[in-house]
Amino acid sequence: MRAVSVEEAVAMIPHGASIMVGGFMGVGTPERLLDEVVRQNKTDLEVISNDAAVPGKGVGKLFDATLVSRLTATHIGLNPKAQQQMLAKQVAIDLVPQGTFVERIRAGGCGLGGVLTPTGVGTLVAEGKRQIEVAGTTFLLETALRAKFALVHAFLADYLGNLTYALTARNFNPIMAMAADTVIVTAEHIVPVGVIAPDHVVTPAPLVDYLITNG
Amino acid sequence: MRAVSVEEAVAMIPHGASIMVGGFMGVGTPERLLDEVVRQNKTDLEVISNDAAVPGKGVGKLFDATLVSRLTATHIGLNPKAQQQMLAKQVAIDLVPQGTFVERIRAGGCGLGGVLTPTGVGTLVAEGKRQIEVAGTTFLLETALRAKFALVHAFLADYLGNLTYALTARNFNPIMAMAADTVIVTAEHIVPVGVIAPDHVVTPAPLVDYLITNG
């Protein structure tokens, strides 16, 4: 793990990069990283995020600045700009059931090729996917999902990079922290080693590549 | 969740039942439940447990009392009795790679039909299994694993059934607590609701069916 400024971290992200962004309706999203992505005007991003949040918040900021070329998400209904950009075909949108979304990312992070889920069988979601029968039940084969970068927001980070999350701001963050080539983290508080008890660590330090310095 | 005595809980387990038992080499194993299984002489058990521990400890006690008819595990090398019973064909043993073992149980608990793993491709483990190619890589299809009962050992349990685990005694316990029809828990300490912070709960209360009362 290396501690870096937010400018330095975002400078590593090329135009067109695939980025996973933690958060659920903007809760638990690394806002400082997204603000800097907008400031550095990183374009054509392939974003993997649960939702498009709302304009002005979380991933919504990337749509405000029309920086997104592709979005893999479960719900965009509360962001009219994302909807408009989808309908105008400025953004390609893959809509995925939420349980499938998180399992695909988990598979990507855990070295699995995919998982078999009952979700989506017999619906539009099944189109073009392999169906596999196990013990008489039909499942969809949903394949692993990874990105070049994961932008993660933690509650506490220690000097080594061990992370905890707070309340409903945990959501996709720890799963995404396993599924990208480079993991960049903002934390509400950076604390000395030992402040976080071993049993309370959610993301172990070796998973974190860069921690954004505070204050 | 219902609080019951260890005698009452074990009385619910029929002969021949499939039981998952938490623990790794006897660390994090619900010893009181296993002692009572032995005392009530529950026979022909189909045990799902990482290992056979050692004689006199953890799952090893079930082999001492020859109560096991089938074992699904990853390693039995440190229990000579389990090895003898395997060689004498008294116990059928399915040996599974440890990462596959835990993913199969997780799949069973999370409603997945199975997972695709690279582990075991090109080895004896692949025999009789479906191989599935995703983006040019071959994976084994490993199917979900469930049991009638999960015997789980926690560190703290609160009056509702929220659980935490300590250090390396966590291992398979929280995964198994999702993958059985009936989940029976022993805890080192039973504490009032609120003692465990929401962010520290590992197994949420609704997963626990029976909590064994202490002292």
Place this chain on the structure above:
Amino acid sequence: MDAQAIIARRVAQELRSGDLVNLGIGIPTLVANYVPAGLKVFFQSENGLIGTGPIPEQGMAHPLLTDAGGRPISALPGASTFDSAMSFGLIRGGHVDVTVLGGLQVDAHGHLANWMIPGKMVPGMGGAMDLVSGAKRVIVAMQHAAKGKSKIVAKCTLPLTSARPVNLVVTDMAVIAFADGTATLVETAPGVSVGEVVAVTEADLIIPNAVPEMQI
């Protein structure tokens, strides 16, 4: 009593002590208001919480404690938080005893459509497909008809949410149970006759000899 209150009150009667319950957005959210005081139900918010409590008092909201719509909520003593893989492990794995969702259409087989109107509303399915596929019991809480058209149809014309049929639909006019590919009228709303329900329902209903009125 208004239509929404009738539905929410009646759905609340389906909950049992110890149940883990997931409430969708809209009418389903109101169900929490009608749970009897003595009944201990765990409410899950699929963004990662079991033990959701009421909206916090003015000034007591925390920005990192919200429902799946991003609105502030509170957590009751004994609450637990977890990541999204766990949240949907609970949902898909059958650990959620009851899920209550809104609906656009439910057909005679119990198939639900509630996530998309092609060419018009494509917000994404969020957690709905997993909830309907995985919860032990699926209850749809919705108006019986919209703009004079039955929402309980012979066959869904909108894209399905799941191939798995729902268990119960509770509307402002009736309670309808689904099993083995058939729909049975179980109760009528106060002041609504069986004839009125049948007249406004597109799907064929099995009508038992006696259809009691909701006790709400």
Place this chain on the structure above:
Amino acid sequence: MDAQAIIARRVAQELRSGDLVNLGIGIPTLVANYVPAGLKVFFQSENGLIGTGPIPEQGMAHPLLTDAGGRPISALPGASTFDSAMSFGLIRGGHVDVTVLGGLQVDAHGHLANWMIPGKMVPGMGGAMDLVSGAKRVIVAMQHAAKGKSKIVAKCTLPLTSARPVNLVVTDMAVIAFADGTATLVETAPGVSVGEVVAVTEADLIIPNAVPEMQI
């Protein structure tokens, strides 16, 4: 220096600051003793711990803090604990930078056999198959020969641990690197000649013009 110390010292040189490292039972465990003081390496114990420390002082062991063999260990400041799904997510997902395992045979292609001798030793593979399939770099630490027979063979006769070849084998006689289906002699142990290594090795080795001696 005895054979085990030669091997463990040489393997320790392969570790880099920040690496997440998993050490198997036997000789691999000894590697931790030879990590330079300044090097910050995370050791994982696959039963659910990152940050394993040395064996605790007399009376300081905790029964719920053990290694994968069930023996008491300690945890360094900054350690983390987790369940087995996470532990093997780390392993299979390529988050472990280096795994060091013992071996029964390694063949010219780098295929490892280390979990079973049919009809004789069937203890189960434990975590070995996942470690060899998933770790970024796989190092085998073993004696070069057993009972006068080369353990580096032309083709494994014992059941394979993984179809994925290992990266490096470190023995008491040599360091051998595997790439593209070939084995290259990289270093010899102190006082061991290239000729001696070749004589005792069943597998064909590529011998570069200059083969340096281990610096340990």
